[in-house]
Amino acid sequence: MRKILGIDPGQTGGLSIVDENFNLIDCVLMPTIKTDGGKKRVDPRGVHAFISKYNPDLAIVELVGARPGQGVVSMFNFGDSFGQVRAIAEVLCADVRYARPQEWRGYQGLSGLSKEQIAEVAYEIFKAEAIYGKARKDGARAIRDGISDSLMIAKYGVRFLE
Template sequence: MINLFVGIDPGCSGAIVVISESGEYVSHLNTPTVKVGTKSRVNGAQVATFLLQYRGEISHAYLEQVGAMPGQGVSSMFTFGHAAGNVEGILQGMFLPYSLVTPQAWKKSAGLIGSDKDAARSRAIQLYPSLRALDAKAKGQAIADALLIARHGLGVKS
């Protein structure tokens, strides 16, 4: 049996990354969305379809634990929390074991405490230089965060 691990940067602009137990990149999915009125919502069916490709191979998922951030509006926080809850519900519904990981915890293990937002992408590019998806500024940032979340869960030193 292959042991795969999932890292999830939640939110409508997040990403889901699958890595092997040695930290090797396997695949990723930028969080798919659908429009509901004027709002974007996570396309849960597409997230589940992506994860189902690895049915029986995923040992554990690591989901960034989200909370309210200072200065963020009520509407945007609701949308963000809705997206994170959607993905957590999918993990539960698929009976995948998962852990919530605080941003402070995964950033500490990646050596990013006190760094700017783009430091995660720079670190991920160092660790995965052939992963061209990291080159895109915004989408690459989400993939980088998800990669480092998964690596934190594995205890792989970044």
């Protein structure tokens, strides 16, 4: 069974592995560590460990850019995270492809949906409890959109297996 890795890069992103029949194998929040200054960053060792554990046949990395109003420091940090994840995927995966959010969402009919709605779709398909966190004060469950996005990115990747 061929395995597809979906990557939502960044500190709040996620890593997901599914097979070609859309069976969930594993999903995690993006591994992070704290730096000497107490700031959080992507943990390349954690990313490497997750990817090498499953030896995916294909990786799909979300290709994202700067957002309006995003500061220079946050863009630098995001670029650093993206570069680390991209490099690890390129080294460990036989085939790596990149998809803009508009591509993977549009292909699956998810354009215009909120993060919460995408999480609901991902949960219906994969039944991944990791999508939802602790209940908020209003009783609603917190959404880990890095996981739901990485699952749907991996699902999008199945189309490239021929």
